[in-house]
Amino acid sequence: MSDLKKTDSKKTIRKILRYIKRHIPLVVLSILLAAIIVFLTLYIPILIGNAVDVLLAGKGNIDFEELIRIMIKIGIVMGITALAQWVMNTINNHITYHVVEDIRNDAMKRIQILPLSFLDSQATGDVVSRVVSDVDTFADGLLMGFTQLFTGVLTILGTLGFMLRTSPIVTIVVVVITPLSFFVAKFIATHTHDYFKNQSVVRAEQTALIDEMIGNQKIVKMFSREEAVKEEFDEINGRLHDSSLKAVFYSSLVNPSTRFVNALVYAGVAVVGGFFVIKGWGSAEAAALTVGELTAFLSYANQYTKPFNEISGVITELQNAIVCASRIFELIEKEPQIPDAESAKVLKEPEGAVSLQNVSFRYIPEKPLIRDFNLDVKPGQRIAIVGPTGCGKTTVINLLMRFYDVDEGKISIDGTDLRELTRKSLRSNIGMVLQETWLKAGTIKENICMGKPDATDEEIVAAAKAAHSHSFIKRLPDGYDTVIGEDGGMLSQGQKQLLCITRVMLCLPPMLILDEATSSIDTRTEIRIQKAFAKMMQGRTSFIVAHRLSTIKEADVILVMRDGNIVEQGNHESLLAKGGFYAELYNSQFAI
């Protein structure tokens, strides 16, 4: 591991510890319990050894009173151990799942304030997998760390202590041989690392294919590509099979090999211990071992080496957990959008005068998009923005809603710079309908009420009627209570747009933005909706982006955009008369 990586994972660990800190008393308790458990678990072999020594008296000479005393002791020790184990496990669960809950909540909190420039650039699946799978893997690792690392380390230390007390020389045998298993484990781990990496690369490739093909299963069907896609899948699947087999098999070598080393330790203890017992056989020498002690020793040898196996497992698991944790922290620590200024005002019942002064903006530093854009909108005006794809129409909306901030110049409403308003109050005063419809999994009603959760049923129906969605909603199996899936399920594209319009109709915001909001709605319905909008928009400022020139003819001002600039400005008639770019666009409608 390089130094850089090391400091990185150190940093990550520090961050994890910050989350654990809230549970400090429990962590202390857990460690305490672990110590008790280890001590008692190690004490039991001694007791059993004592019992064996009692048995040594041989036929007819067994001291049953002594034996029963030892048995009761074992019973008590065992009871306490079991209880402590359960409490410790429960505490560890508690800590782990609460840490994970906190991390997930923090991630979600951060998502709410991350700038759109970041979210727009991320694949949804990637962020989702950070919040869900990475955190899950992290939880597994953390839990394993808690339950096995503490007890493992403590067991090693404890057994060492007990063994030293019993026989230092035999202990040396154990200590000398055991590290072998570490070397073996490490040797195998470094060699399997590549196989694992290869496996996850192929696995990611396969997941991407699954995501793409199953996500677009309908298109696969349309082109009868089932067989071809299956072949493609099976090809990757075959490679995954091979790389998984290697990774799984080679990593599974660790266990038998370390166990082999442990068995050697065991044999070593038996032999050396045996010598010592013989040496002391019949003599009263203190250094000698009894058979009972040898029994205890053998069981220590087992207990001492076992954690080595587990720890080598835990370490890989922890490394994995740290990698996952760093991925989620990357998200949590992503620079948020600039917070609302302290002095930010709440926008209340605006007149709706909007002005853009010398606005410049670019998504990518090298590619300027909007340059020196100027516009003055009087309260209540209807502004239509037209132009070919990629000319920056949607960008203007991103800026008006403050999804993005301008690079230069300023946008103001009723004379106040947007940056001096709270985002929330700004947005609550603008109703927005986008071409990309977005519906939540839930009922139709929940989707309509998003902007006004306390709306009455009458208000909802009135809004739906105005948006011309009422007639199709009432024909759904459960009317307004019909549950729809995440992407609107079986609703047609146009119906989804109608629902989004209903949503805005219900709120009656003072300003309105329609970005290709009616692109999938038939023109008749569109005209009716526009009438409803017109009624509702009386005295409200509105911005409309559309391809369909018929929908924007009635605008007060038409902005014709091209490559981030306004090339023409005026109303329909004056622009047609001018015979410029707008006229060209408009006439192409009839050009056959």
Place this chain on the structure above:
Amino acid sequence: MKSLLKYLRNYKKESILAPLFKLLEASFELFVPIVISKIIDVAIPSGNNSMIIKMGLVLALLALVGMVAAITAQFFAAKAAVGFSAELRSAVFAHIQTFDFTSIDKVGISTLITRMTSDINQLQNGVNMVLRLFLRSPIVVFGAMIMAFTIDVKSALIFVVAIPLLAVIVYGIMLITMPLFKKVQGSLDKVLGHTRENLTGVRVIRAFGLEDKELGDFEADNRILAKSQTRVGRFSALTNPLTYIIVNGAIIALIYVGGVQVNMGNLTQGQVVAIINYMSQILVELIKLANLIVLMTKAAACGDRVADVLKMENAPVIKESGFTSGNGKEDTSGAFDDYIVFDHASLTYEGAGAETLTNINFSVKKGQTVGIIGGTGSGKSSLVNMIPALYYATKGSVRFMGKDLKDLDAAEFRKRIGIVPQKAVLFKGTIRSNLLWGNPDATDEELWKALEIAQAAEVVKGKDGGLDAEVEQNGRNFSGGQRQRLTIARALAGNPEILILDDSASALDYATDANLRKAISGIKDTTVFIVSQRASSIRNADKIIVLDDGEVAGIGTNEELLESCEVYNEIYYSQYERA
């Protein structure tokens, strides 16, 4: 879950050999206490150092042979588990390929993806562990018991009591935690759903100032997840302490019975040590088992989820006998009058309350261009989706050259059809690889021809690499209009007999749209269906079908409809000014 076992069938040998070698390994382990008791009972009392060394060597040898057996077992287990998951994945993927549109609508895509990836991965782990350890554990447990019997029957009887008790505990905990695990998975699904929604709907959420509400909803479900996880944890945390109590309780009993036996001269102390060692071996094994059971229970829950996908079947295609032969006579003439016929066809989506299309009747001649227009939700897309048999008529029939579509091999039939869906999706790869979807054998010349017609040639020429320019996932490195034109080219590359354009020019400006239609009308012998909101797109069609709320409101040419069809008039004059 059991139904998944058949995917192990090609790995019978491995699935048997792996536990067998484990058995071998375990039995070697079972000799260890005997060797130790030999040291205690024979070598030590007689002071025989060389015998101790010999016994030590025997222990080392047992360890070596055990390791070789274990590695062999691991190999077979890995082979079986990885092979199993590969076959299962392939089977699930193939099965999903057979889903019809109705099934796809019903299942939901994201859950299919998780089941194919993380659920199957969990299963692979489960199978691997089962083959490696789950069989080993009973072998060690029962082996230890049998060995105990060979030493002393009376003491061994304690094992007979302890082992069933352990089994009951292990099984009971599994029984309790299994449904809890499923609940955890369910809560996790919800957390995932929230996360997805907050990303895909970020603009709407912020526009409505719903950040706090969304966060609250997320936190509530996240809380439930943490709670259900802790609850499972509480139960599975019982496994270790309970087994610990039983095993140590058994050891206490063993000491006492052993004491009595030794006192009576029936047992040596070495033998008592051996029996106690067997009990400890059981303990060690069961602790391993306890961890395994958590994994197993998870894998079983995942297995159920995967098995559910495989169980899912398309609803059978129901034919109404009365309609298949048309109006009493068979259309065997191949008369092109009846190239495509909708004969009293209706469509009801599964789970929907009402019919989406009702009693659709029309016929199309080969080479005609058909325009389909109508209000939002009037059933335009549904209608054209019935032509390539993506949905079958739930009443009546759709026929192609006299044959009911339900009698045709749908996949074969679709090869004659080029479809441009409403949503313009491209696949990761190159422009060429995308175009080849329409026709895997197309030459460059054919591809360029298709691109020319689709008005997409300049798009491709403008990209580095031309036909071999990279396409990112979902084609996100192309604009909406560019994507639409490329999907049109993709459909045309197959020289389709039937071309379906489902509102696929919506992102094109009018000029490009007009050029496109001109180019398409130049293709000979292709029957074209155009769905559009724009009257201009369809007004030159040979036949225009006007849909209104799932029913035909009028069929005819532009002129005919302008004279007779009120709905068409409304649509038309909402776009053209009345002359």
